[in-house]
Amino acid sequence: MRHGEFRHHRLVQVYEAECPWGPDDDFFLAVVNETVAARVLDLGCGTGRLTVALDAAGHTVTGVDPARASLAVARAKPGGEQVTWIEGTSALLPERAFDVAVLTSHVAQYFVDDAAWARTLVDLRRALAPGGRLAFDARDPAGRRWERWNPADSRRRITLPDGGEVRAWTEVTGVRDGVVSFTHHYGFADGEKLSSSATLRFRTEAQLRDSLGAAGFTVDTIHGGWHREPVGQGDGEFVVSARAGRLAPVA
Template sequence: MRRGEFLDPHLVTVYDAECPWGRDDDFFLSVANESPRARVLDLGCGTGRLTLALAAAGHTVTGVDPARASLDAARAKPAADRVTWIEGTSRVLPDRAFDVAVLTSHVAQEIRADDKWARTLADLRRALVPDGRLAFDSRDPAARRWERWNPRDSRRRLALPDGRVVDAWTEVTEVRDGLVSFVHHYVFPDADELLSSGTLRFRTEEELRASLAAAGFTVDRIHGGWGGEPVGTSADGEFVVLARAQD
């Protein structure tokens, strides 16, 4: 049965098991903490892993996501009342309401069409105060990480909170014009298999820089990994982008 990974409550639980706190969360939290008690936007907040940590660090946090099942899971977590949760996209953002905005877990790659990406950046520029900070991650296409998304290299076992173990793997179905399509397979102990398909946009560094400039952002720096490595020198295979809203 094919379902949306962030829309189905069963798969939202699997997502939480598969995506615990990591080095990327440490990085984004440290970026926000450079602005003490900031007003922080987590766009594409999902089930709230980083969102809740930002609030616990003393920031005033708003989490926005279009997937209701993910937001329901976030709202059910301890201390969720510290966060303002909003179901929607960048279109719902108020003007000049945030000091820092983050898009994590490769949310930027979920925005595939160039016009929608441009609209998202324009909305973020509108929502940030002048000189407000934007941070996001996007996989470096030169690293070709999707080549590891095959039934052998991607196979993993996920332990759920109720004790069940799910067997999972990923397979790529198409690579074309900067887009990589794939299917996640999740096999539950009762042999029920759920499928979650998706497509991600892999933008080059030049494309990211051009789109940010067009939206009114100045790029401070782009790292190639979570340790601050130059692009192309880290096994992480990332673009970790830090930019500022122009006055």
């Protein structure tokens, strides 16, 4: 199944158990908190782990995601009723409605095609107020993170909230020109086996800067990790902060 951990009700529960709050969430929460009572967009919000925390911090938050199963979990979280949830993509975003936009958990890498990434950035620039902030993460291709996604190194056991255990492992199925395809495999205690496949784009720092500039953003900073380390000295990440320029006037 394509993107099963976001779309299949059973795999969404596994994703929730495997991906608890982490230093990336701390980072993005701190970034958003630099703007008091902000109107915040969480694009690709998934199951809403960060989204509901942003609302609890006093912001007005909108979570957008195309995966219905993930949004169902997000809506059911404590505090989820305070968030505006939208099932869809950036194409649905209203103009100049947000002060801050975030794309977390490497959502930016799911836009494999350059044209799709460019459209998303233009949509975000349109949705942000002039000078509004965009923050997102993407893995640094120099870190070659995909080399760890193999059956020998990726085997793991995931404990679900009900005490059930899932055995999982990952295999890379293709690497070419910065595009990496892979499949997660899951084995449940009741014997059911499921898989989830995906493809990610690993863009260089120069490619990210160029794409942001073309969409009307000015890059403020690019860090290499969640503690604001220089690129190449952190967690193998690009942690990007940029500002939205003014929209061109309509002729």
